[in-house]
Amino acid sequence: MDYRVLLMESDRLMLERLSQVINDTPNFSLAARFQNVSDALGQGAVFNPNLILLDIEQPDGMGLIDQFKRAYPGAAILCMGEKWQAENASQSVKAGAKGYIIKPFTGMELQETVETFSRLGGDAGAETLVFFSPKGKSGKTTLIANLAMSLARKTREPVGIIDADLQFGDMAVFFNLAPQTTIVEAVRDVRFLSPASLRSYFMPVAPNVSVLCGTPTPNMMDKIAIDRLENLIAMSRSLFRYVLIDVPSGFNPTSIAAAEASSTTFMVTMINGAYEIDHTKRALDVFRDWKDVEERLKVIFTRVEPCDSRSKMELAQKLGYPVTEIIPNEYTIVSDAADKGKMATDIRPDSPLSRQVDRLADHIIGRRHRIRWAAV
Numbered sequence: 001m002d003y004r005v006l007l008m009e010s011d012r013l014m015l016e017r018l019s020q021v022i023n024d025t026p027n028f029s030l031a032a033r034f035q036n037v038s039d040a041l042g043q044g045a046v047f048n049p050n051l052i053l054l055d056i057e058q059p060d061g062m063g064l065i066d067q068f069k070r071a072y073p074g075a076a077i078l079c080m081g082e083k084w085q086a087e088n089a090s091q092s093v094k095a096g097a098k099g100y101i102i103k104p105f106t107g108m109e110l111q112e113t114v115e116t117f118s119r120l121g122g123d124a125g126a127e128t129l130v131f132f133s134p135k136g137k138s139g140k141t142t143l144i145a146n147l148a149m150s151l152a153r154k155t156r157e158p159v160g161i162i163d164a165d166l167q168f169g170d171m172a173v174f175f176n177l178a179p180q181t182t183i184v185e186a187v188r189d190v191r192f193l194s195p196a197s198l199r200s201y202f203m204p205v206a207p208n209v210s211v212l213c214g215t216p217t218p219n220m221m222d223k224i225a226i227d228r229l230e231n232l233i234a235m236s237r238s239l240f241r242y243v244l245i246d247v248p249s250g251f252n253p254t255s256i257a258a259a260e261a262s263s264t265t266f267m268v269t270m271i272n273g274a275y276e277i278d279h280t281k282r283a284l285d286v287f288r289d290w291k292d293v294e295e296r297l298k299v300i301f302t303r304v305e306p307c308d309s310r311s312k313m314e315l316a317q318k319l320g321y322p323v324t325e326i327i328p329n330e331y332t333i334v335s336d337a338a339d340k341g342k343m344a345t346d347i348r349p350d351s352p353l354s355r356q357v358d359r360l361a362d363h364i365i366g367r368r369h370r371i372r373w374a375a376v
């Protein structure tokens with residue numbers, strides 16, 4: 001698609017600089033440029049722009065979005081600011097803009113930003129799905145990796161995985177990756193990044209699935225500041241339709257911050273002996289402070305035998321809380337896949353494990369479309 005850009009920028013030098021970038025970017029041409037809002041609103045229409053780059057760092061910047069939307073109903077609006085502020089970015093999208101870009105930008109950043117919003121459609125902002133486990137070895141990393149593939153396959157929309165299991169993240173091992181950049185660099189650089197430049201920290205692993213790998217060594221974990229991690233999560237939301245976050249097991253600053261930032265938190269527990277239900281129950285109590293706990297906190301048990309509706313019902317009864325999904329005991333498939341550097345759902349798409357993961361994906365997709373979750 002060719003973009004005819006109307007550029008509205010109040011700073012003269014910046015206006016010059018951005019005009020140049022736009023004209024030098026393939027498929028983009030500068031149709032008109034203005035330093036003054038009323039000129040842009042009054043005179044720009046004759047140039048028939050289909051993309052408006054709008055400086056919102058001026059008095060009532062957010063209010064301008066609505067005015068430009070009315071003046072140019074056929075054009076997409078991309079807001080510009082000098083630094084990334086999650087608050088500004090989400091407010092501008094709520095007000096009707098397609099996205100937010102940091103200026104000055106390069107031609108590549110402009111292209112990537114536009115490409116991201118056209119892929120995500122008008123409904124920007126991802127579902128943030130956090131996978132929490134009361135204790136370790138819950139099967140959550142396995143679940144996240146397979147679920148990400150399933151979500152991408154079903155929706156053909158971009159899915160991002162963030163490995164924030166800061167001490168023992170093993171998503172890289174799972175996908176057989178030797179990452180150049182990890183969450184450590186992403187968090188270090190986040191203040192200077194825009195969503196488009198953050199994208200290069202994620203490694204593509206399958207069509208529409210990318211991973212931000214975890215810390216290479218456990219002692220790097222103190223390099224991650226929580227407020228920056230929150231910022232990273234917020235920024236990732238504008239890159240993907242679904243962001244799946246693997247957090248360290250138990251309650252710690254990282255898992256709590258990620259859960260607070262989530263649209264849905266999945267509490268994942270592997271059935272191993274007799275104590276898991278009790279652990280899950282106690283962990284659930286911590287989340288009961290959330291007003292919308294039943295909406296936002298979903299329980300999953302893995303390694304459930306037999307994996308049928310009766311087991312699911314019994315687990316829910318023992319727990320006193322709905323169980324959203326159960327994942328069967330499939331150690332052979334899971335470890336065979338891991339040996340091959342593949343996903344269980346890829347090598348055995350017909351297995352009960354794949355079926356349950358796909359069902360969970362359907363729940364998540366359906367929820368997005370406001371279909372109610374099946375009650376247990």
Ligand SMILES: Nc1ncnc2c1ncn2[C@@H]1O[C@H](COP(=O)(O)OP(=O)(O)OP(=O)(O)O)[C@@H](O)[C@H]1O
Nearest residue numbers: 136137138139140141142302303328329330331334
């Ligand atoms: N559905 C399953 N059935 C049987 N075994 C499984 C299943 N899912 C995962 N496993 C096995 O259980 C172990 C732990 O799985 P995984 O690493 O996914 O859990 P985790 O909660 O991320 O663990 P950690 O606390 O180490 O991060 C692995 O050996 C994995 O192969």
Ligand SMILES: [Mg+2]
Nearest residue numbers: 140141165170
């Ligand atoms: Mg793990």
